[in-house]
Structures are given as structure tokens and as C-alpha cells.
Amino acid sequence: MRSKSGQTNQNVEMGQAKMKTDSGQAKMKNKTGKQKKTGVLKKNFGKQNQKTWAKMGKKGPGFSIDTMGSHDRKGKADSWKGVQYKATNTFISHREVNRERELVEDLFGDVDLPEVESTEKEEPMFVDQPKMDKDKKGPGLIPDDPYDLHLDDKTTSQKKPAWVDEDDDNIRVKDVMANMFKMRGKRGAREVSDEKYEKMLKEKFELVMGSTPEWAQLDRKIEKDSDDEGDFNRRTGNYISSEGPSRLPKSVLEYKMLSDLNCSTYAEGAIIKGVEFNPLFQVALVAGFSKTNGSATLFQVDGLHNHKIQSMKFPRFPIKCAKFFKDGRRFVVGSDLYGHFFVYDMEGGKEIKIPWNKSGDRRCMKKFVISPDGELLLFFGSKSLIHIFDTKTLSHIDTLQxxxxxxxxxxxxxxxxxxxxxxxxxxxxxxxxxxxxxxxxxxxxxxxxxxxxxxxxxxxxxxxxxxxxxxxxxxxxxxxxxxxxxxxxxxxxxxxxxxxxxxxxxxxxxxxxxxxxxxxxxxxxxxxxxxxxxxxxxxxxxxQVAQFSPNGGYIAAGNNRGRVRLYRLKHYGSY
CATH class of the missing domain: 2.130.10.10 (YVTN repeat-like/Quinoprotein amine dehydrogenase)
Structure with missing residues (x-):
């Protein structure tokens, strides 16, 4: 028979054994739970990672990282085997790997990830791409020259028209003339002409403006700014034609009488007092008066038709003198009845009245000249006075006696x-x-x-x-x-x-x-x-008045019958 104390000791030993057993079971249970949890993490990590990127509104990188790599030093190098690359059209850098590592640690705590060596200058690691021709650019690739800064000058200078209407080739001159009701049957060969209307307009423009403007030339080259003398030579060319002799022969003059300069209107008045050739464009000004009314008209100078460009009327203002300004875009007309004169802006299409407050010298505007530099306008009035105006401000600046x-x-x-x-x-x-x-x-x-x-x-x-x-x-x-x-x-x-x-x-x-x-x-x-x-x-x-064209190729003379005779001097240039 055992004693009471012996029984107690037995119970204590049994209790300790049970506690050990429970403790071992608990440890096993914890270990098993941890393994299950780890397996779930391993199984669902990819899906969670995709959900996380979806919530952030970004597209995940083209690789994933295995977070269950070995924890010892020897297995650390093997953890890179979990990095799976997918060929994309973008390059992968160490910075993106570090960014992925930070996101994983934020979501799942401390996870053993491969260390990335940081250098002062990161070199991108490009994914192998299929070979392509250098001339061809694949979709999504960054071009070598995205702004075309290094293209050949010949490529950039060859521009194309911004807009081309194919129907323009089908329009003939006779089709346009058929839609004009005024003067039907009086337009001569144009009413039956098969010439392209576009070509006719281009020729007319070049006659008026001289040539195609520089800004409209597709093959133009940007040059450095030149001085005034060079610009003047480009506009007017040589005075003496290179085809003819260096000096004009005497005694006999080679010339041809052309259609009257104002043959398309004859509406500038009975007395022609102003004939001027534009210094920049192939345009002429004809001005005159009839009774007390004045008129001025701009004509295209071609010697055949001399088409009217624009006509201006000056009621109760008989024009006694008319001249172009040096800029070629304005002209001035004067009269002997009033103490004011008019300046007409051809680009703006408006006339400007310049008053003169000298009531005692009302006839001072009938004769005037413009200085060669185009800065001064001088009127010769009565009482031996010479009134000087500034051409820019059109204001009176001085008077000479x-x-x-x-x-x-x-x-x-x-x-x-x-x-x-x-x-x-x-x-x-x-x-x-x-x-x-x-x-x-x-x-x-x-x-x-x-x-x-x-x-x-x-x-x-x-x-x-x-x-x-x-x-x-x-x-x-x-x-x-x-x-x-x-x-x-x-x-x-x-x-x-x-x-x-x-x-x-x-x-x-x-x-x-x-x-x-x-x-x-x-x-x-x-x-x-x-x-x-x-x-x-x-x-x-x-x-009444005579004038030569800028190159001397034409001479025009206005008379008292409302006509301006036009002659072509063959020794000199066309205009």
C-alpha cells in the first residue's frame, strides 16, 4: 500500500507529463498552422499582388518575386531564380526592383528579398528585343531623335502644300467667264479659252506682285538678313538687260508701242496729271481730273490688257499731282483748290485726309516731290513757300522760304x-x-x-x-x-x-x-x-506727265485726252 505522500508525488508526475504533452501538441499545432499559413501566402501572393496594383491604378511590372526563398547565405543567391522576366517594350532598372521590394515589405512585413547593389549611376538593363531595321521604328520604342533635330536639311526643306483641291485642275477660264453676266460677249478669247483658271490666276498674280512671295515658296532656304542694298538689287535686278549691249545705242531706239496703260477704264479724267510706276510691284498709278472731280486707278502692267486692280474717286477734288511713297503700299494725291491732301493706303483699302490749316495758302498742294529716302514730302505753294511733311507721321515739320x-x-x-x-x-x-x-x-x-x-x-x-x-x-x-x-x-x-x-x-x-x-x-x-x-x-x-519704270523697260506718258501712252523699250529689262 502506498502512502498518501507517495500518491501525491505520482499525481504531480502525471500532471507534469500531461503538461509536457499539451505543450508539445500546442507547439505542433502552431507549427502546422504556420506552415499552412505560409503555404496560403505562397499560393495567393501573385493574386494579392495583382489586386494591390489594380487598387493603386497602376500596371504591375513585367516580373514577380518569390518571397519563400532560402533564409541562409547559401540560398540567398538562389533567390534570384524567383525573379521571372517577361519581355516588354520598356527597360527594367534596379530602381524598379527596389521599388517592388519596398511594396512587398509594406504589405507582408519583413520578407527576405535579394539585395540590390546600388551604384552612383544606374545603368538600365534592357530586355532583349527582336532585331529590327534601323530605318523602321517599332511600336512603342523610343526613337533615336524624337524631335527630328538631326534630320537632314534637305528633308526639312522639302515641304508639301498644306491643302490641295483636285477640282481646281478641272476649272477652265471659259467656265468662269460663263458665270459672269456683265460684258458678256466682250471678253474676247477668254470666253472660249481652255486654259486652266488656276494657271491664269498665277500668271496674273506674278505680273502684279513680281513673282511668288518668299513665304509661299516650298523650297525656300532661310538666309541671314541682308542689308538694304542687297534687298534692293533682289527686287529690281540690273538696270541694263544682260542680253543687250552695255550702252544704249544712239540715233535709233528699239521700242514697241503697246496698249494704253489705262485702256481697261479710260475713266481717270480728261486731263492726266499723275503717272507713277510702283517701285516694288509691277503696278502703275494713273490719276487725273475732269471738271472738278478727281480719280486714281491702279493697273497691272503687262502691255496687253493692263487690267484694272482698283479705282478710287475723289469728288470735288481735281487731282493735279500723284506719287507713290517709297514703301510702294501708299500713294499721295494733291489739288490746287484745297489746303489738304489725301494719302491712300492700298493694303487697308482706305483714304486718309491730311488737313492743312494755312487758309491763306490754299493752293499749296498742287505740286510736290518725295525725297529719295522716302522720309520727306515737300509741297511747293504760293508766296515762294516750301512746306515739308514727314511721311511716317504725315505731319508738318518745317517751312522754307x-x-x-x-x-x-x-x-x-x-x-x-x-x-x-x-x-x-x-x-x-x-x-x-x-x-x-x-x-x-x-x-x-x-x-x-x-x-x-x-x-x-x-x-x-x-x-x-x-x-x-x-x-x-x-x-x-x-x-x-x-x-x-x-x-x-x-x-x-x-x-x-x-x-x-x-x-x-x-x-x-x-x-x-x-x-x-x-x-x-x-x-x-x-x-x-x-x-x-x-x-x-x-x-x-x-x-502732261511722263515716267519711266524702275528698270527703264517701260515709259508712260499721260495726255490731255484721258489716255496714257505706253511704250516698251527693248534695250532694258521687262520692268
Missing amino acids: ASEEVMSATFNSSGSRMYTHGNGGDVSIWDINSRVCVQKFYDDGCIDGTSVALSPNNQYLACGSSSGIVNIYDTADLTKSVPLPVKILDKLVTPATSLTFNPSSELLAMGSEFKENAFKLVHFPSMTYFTNFPREGTNQGRI
């Missing part, structure tokens, strides 16, 4: 000197910068001066008088106290009211508005008349 009433004026090529001729027979030379008269001499044998002109080469000064005599002076002799003319031209028997040199200084046109057909051309430097101009039997009328 001459010794006699000025009838005509001309400038030297630089615009620093002005020569005036008027009643009394004196010729005055003005310094424009200081605006003072620096010299004066008497025109030999002159009673009243009527006109004056200086050759563009500044060598010859022509002075016309009321007797019809035109004296030619060499400018080198004008420094003498009493200069004498080197030539006296006496073909005119009435006042020489019009004198004009051509741009090459080889021709002088002189005319008189007081006699029919009093119009002559003089050759320089021989100072002889052309025997075949004008042609016998040609009725010139009374020439």
Missing part, C-alpha cells in the same frame, strides 16, 4: 541736295539736312523756269524754261559763279513742262503740255535726239 515761286524740284540720288527752279530763272541748291539754300545760279537765257531734273548718276542737270529751251549742265561746273550749259536742246517751241531721266541716266524724256505731239527722247551722253521716236503719224496729244 525761297527767293521766287518754285515751279519744279528734284533731288540727288542720296537725297542730301534739292534743286529748285521757278519764276525768275534762278536755280537754287538746298542742303536738306540744314534746310538752307547753299547756292544759287541763273539758268542761261531763261525767263521763267518751268521744270528741272537731275540724272540718277548725279552727272547732268536739265533745266526747262518757258521758251521751250532745255539747258543741260554738268554738275561739276555748278560750283562756278556763272556755270554755262554743256548742251542746249531746242526741239520744243513751247514751255518745257515735263523733264524725266530714265534709271540708267541714258535717256531724257521732255515734253510740253501746250502743243500736240511735243514729246522727245534724248540720248546720253551724246545728247542727240532719236530720229525714230515718236513714229510719224502717231498722235501723242499734249503730254
